[in-house]
Amino acid sequence: MPLRNVKVDPSPKETPPSLQRNLDRPTATDIFEQVSRNARRELSRPWRALAISGLAGGLSMGLTGLSVSVVTATLGTAPWAQFVALLLYPMGFMVVIIGRGQLFTENTLYPVALILAERRHFWTTLRLWGIVFPTNVLGALLFAILAARTRALQPAILHALTLMGTTAAAPTQRHIFWSAVVGGWMIAMVAWLVSSSHSITGSVALIWLLTFVVGAGHFAHCIATSGEILVAVLGHAIPASAYLRWILPATLGNICGGVLLVTLLEYGQVKLD
Numbered sequence: 001m002p003l004r005n006v007k008v009d010p011s012p013k014e015t016p017p018s019l020q021r022n023l024d025r026p027t028a029t030d031i032f033e034q035v036s037r038n039a040r041r042e043l044s045r046p047w048r049a050l051a052i053s054g055l056a057g058g059l060s061m062g063l064t065g066l067s068v069s070v071v072t073a074t075l076g077t078a079p080w081a082q083f084v085a086l087l088l089y090p091m092g093f094m095v096v097i098i099g100r101g102q103l104f105t106e107n108t109l110y111p112v113a114l115i116l117a118e119r120r121h122f123w124t125t126l127r128l129w130g131i132v133f134p135t136n137v138l139g140a141l142l143f144a145i146l147a148a149r150t151r152a153l154q155p156a157i158l159h160a161l162t163l164m165g166t167t168a169a170a171p172t173q174r175h176i177f178w179s180a181v182v183g184g185w186m187i188a189m190v191a192w193l194v195s196s197s198h199s200i201t202g203s204v205a206l207i208w209l210l211t212f213v214v215g216a217g218h219f220a221h222c223i224a225t226s227g228e229i230l231v232a233v234l235g236h237a238i239p240a241s242a243y244l245r246w247i248l249p250a251t252l253g254n255i256c257g258g259v260l261l262v263t264l265l266e267y268g269q270v271k272l273d
Helices: 028-043 047-060 062-075 079-086 091-098 104-108 110-117 119-148 155-169 173-194 200-216 224-234 240-271
Strands: none
Touching (some): 028 119, 028 173, 028 240, 047 062, 047 091, 047 119, 062 091, 062 119, 062 155, 062 224, 079 200, 104 110, 104 173, 104 240, 173 200, 173 240
């Protein structure tokens, strides 16, 4: 029986090339180029966009201490319970980094790497830092006001969060600085590795693994830890001067860790490859 109403295309179209991303491991040069592209985008953004993104980033970073304190208030302070609580410490980092918020310690990698390749970006990088850092701190302060001056948190959770803040502010400035060097090194390394990741799942895994170590090791982070300490300040557990005493070595340490231990070394690796 003959076939009817069947059209045959005498010249079928070629199958379009696959859109799947090349899954070969990127080289250090590939990662550096991606880092540079990220930096160019961030440096070209209007100051209002940077400020709002920095404010949102600082506010969201409060989720690090909040997540830990919620579990601590629920399970107690036994070693096993603290380990479980610290599993949620990366929450704020994941929200900010995956959500493309502005985080000051990420910016010790992206724009600085671009400066090393193209010196003309020095002043625009200072502009970026001058907007992002204060708005990150302001966001952390807004989180602290929400936690300490409203009834949003149950007393046990607020107590656990306040205790985190008083503990973080207690060490000497020398210890805070060197602790922050390690913290800045690890967060800048997160930014470097995420730039090489092919998927959201891979990025989440990288962020979680490295920032979990930051939390478990109690390494100082000038934005994440700010929320905890400011809660303690607003709760009158420590004076405001304790935060001012802490923030300077913490910030300098994060900058040194991010710039010296990651950005300069990775740049050297690329240029000597």
